Amino acid sequence: MSGVVIALIVALSALRVPIGFALIAAVLAALVLGGGTNPAVVPLQLFSGAAKFPLLAIPLFILAGGLMNSSGISLRIINLASALVGHIRGGLAMVNVVDSMFFAEISGSAVADVAALGSIIIPAMVKKGYTPQFTAALTSVTASLAIIIPPSIPMILYAVIAGTSVTRLFLTGFAPGLIGGLLMMAVVYYKARKYGFPVEDAFSLRRLGAAFRDAGWTLALPVIILGGMFGGIVTATEAAGLAVLAAFVIGTFLYREMNFRQLWTVTLDGVVQTASVMLIVAASAVLGWYLTNEQVPQHLAEAVLGITTDRVMVLLFLNVFLLIAGMFLHSAAAILLIVPIVMPLVRQVGVDPIHFGIIVTLNLAIGQQTPPVASVLLTACAVAKQPVGKVFREAIPFIIVLLIVLVIVTYVPAIPLFLPNLLQGP
Amino acid sequence: MAAGPTSRGGAAAPPPSSGIARAAGLLVSGLEVYCTILMVGMAVIVLAGVWYRYVPQRALSWYDEFAEFLLVWLTFYGSVLATQRDAHIGFETLTDALPAPLRRGVAIFSEIIVLLIQAALFYYGLRLAQAAAFDTAISIRAVRLSWVYSAIPISGALMFLIGLWRLAGLLAPRLIGAPAGRQP
Secondary structure, three states: OHHHHHHHHHHHHHOOOOHHHHHHHHHHHHHHHHOOOOOOHHHHHHHHHHOOHHHHHHHHHHHHHHHHHOOOHHHHHHHHHHHHHOOOOOHHHHHHHHHHHHHHOOOOOHHHHHHHHHHHHHHHHHHOOOOHHHHHHHHHHHHOHHHHOOOOHHHHHHHHHHOOOHHHHHHHOHHHHHHHHHHHHHHHHHHHHHHOOOOOOOOOHHHHHHHHHHHHHHHHHHHHHHHHHHOOOOOHHHHHHHHHHHHHHHHHHHOOOOOHHHHHHHHHHHHHHHHHHHHHHHHHHHHHHHHHHOOHHHHHHHHHHHHOOOHHHHHHHHHHHHHHHHHHOOHHHHHHHHHHHHHHHHHHOOOOHHHHHHHHHHHHHHHOOOOOOOHHHHHHHHHHOOOHHHHHHHHHHHHHHHHHHHHHHHHOOHHHHHHHHHHHOO | OOOOOOOOOOOOOOOOOOHHHHHHHHHHHHHHHHHHHHHHHHHHHHHHHHHHHHOOOOOOOOHHHHHHHHHHHHHHHHHHHHHHHOOOOOOOHHHHOOOHHHHHHHHHHHHHHHHHHHHHHHHHHHHHHHHOOOOEOOOOOOOEHHHHHOHHHHHHHHHHHHHHHHHHHHHOHHHHOOOOOOOO
16 A cells, blocks of 8 residues: 555646645545544644654744845855955856855855845856856755755754754864865866966955955854854754744844745745745655554565675665755755665664764755756756756766765765764764 | 745736726725734744743743744735735646646636635634634633634635636626736
């Protein structure tokens, strides 16, 4: 029966039924036709799937991101990055990587990153003579750092599903994010030497100082969000609440770049984005309940362990599986559908659930860049008004960088786990 | 991850002469105000929780439970708005490649499936709310869970109405002035 349910979900999704509704439809059909359990369990599971306190961080980080977008924060981050790395060959392209690493510390969504920074940096790079395809590709892949470097909405989803600490999982993201960012800068530098990309103004301490002062309040944001969370003062959800408050105060009272109309639009967009993610969260609880009842996760674990019990091979299998899923599924949907099914397998081969969390996140960061379903790449293409195919070709070297980071993180767990072990103990 | 896709535009303004259109517009505006209050309320409750823990140093007992309730309501009432804006996350690649007439057929099919689900959510959600009539919230006993669960049948009914409106727009666009549908 569970095979029929999964086939039904695939068929309905392919026919453009929204994923959340496709999940509910398939389970409802199985319960109504199969008899036995009262279908009233469906709304009950929808309710308990959504009523989880750590999930509150999602609407709050979405809202905070929206507020930051329309409050002049992105421009200040770009100016600061420009003063830092603009003098290197391929200056603006370097800026594009560095501003994303900054923005990643205050934003939990890669689409938000592209929307906030892309609308400024893409026209600026094209004006300097970079091809629009390369520009869009770079903006897209660097935005993937937003979900690797904390805070990160996919990590919140994973932590809720796998029952791990959000804060601890966040800590695993710093090292891979930093390695990914530096490797991307190396690729940019290689291309810049080869094709003679332009440089920006020469480095000047005075300009850097001015950019720092101008960024002032913007720099307070990562201190509030990360400091509060990793200092053990607030939970991830509460840090998201503080981020909303800080972005609101900075945008409305300190920078005075936001009026009531913008606040209203930003909040309403936040509501709709939240609902579109949370519907899948709630619906996947229904499917998770059904599949667990049918013992699908256990059967999958037995099937895979029947072939191999080698941790390296199982992780390879999971990575390939997640990469393929990431091509076809929206990242939230991928986490919510796959994590509950593979978790018993992960535990049985002795992989730390926190370690697996960063592996899943990296896979989905890559999935957001790979068509046909590539939310971040498509957003960058829309901002730059470029065809997906050409942009994707330019993105390939950077996607390879992300794959290298994925291999490192998968097989050298000491790298992602160093920071959480250092700060919180093993 | 990506947050949801940005909406593909709100409802195309139906002719003002239509009474149904005006009622629909009012309903949507009301929902927008309501959801905004829920969103802001959630931020305020979370911040109040932090404030009470550190400043008067007494934790609010109801803080996480009621924040969760607000999130459930935001999920379901927000889903009504997402339905109206066509912003729910779906897989468009396949249907976008279809020729126009076939695409319209698939859109009609998908609307009908969603309508069936909303009808079921309304029916079973109502039964759940009735069954929970005597259950109460844990932190504040005066709050009945049936009020909390009510978001599911009510939002189901609202999405059903919006779905009918969209289906009507797909089947007879000229008749009612084409509401936001999935047609290009």
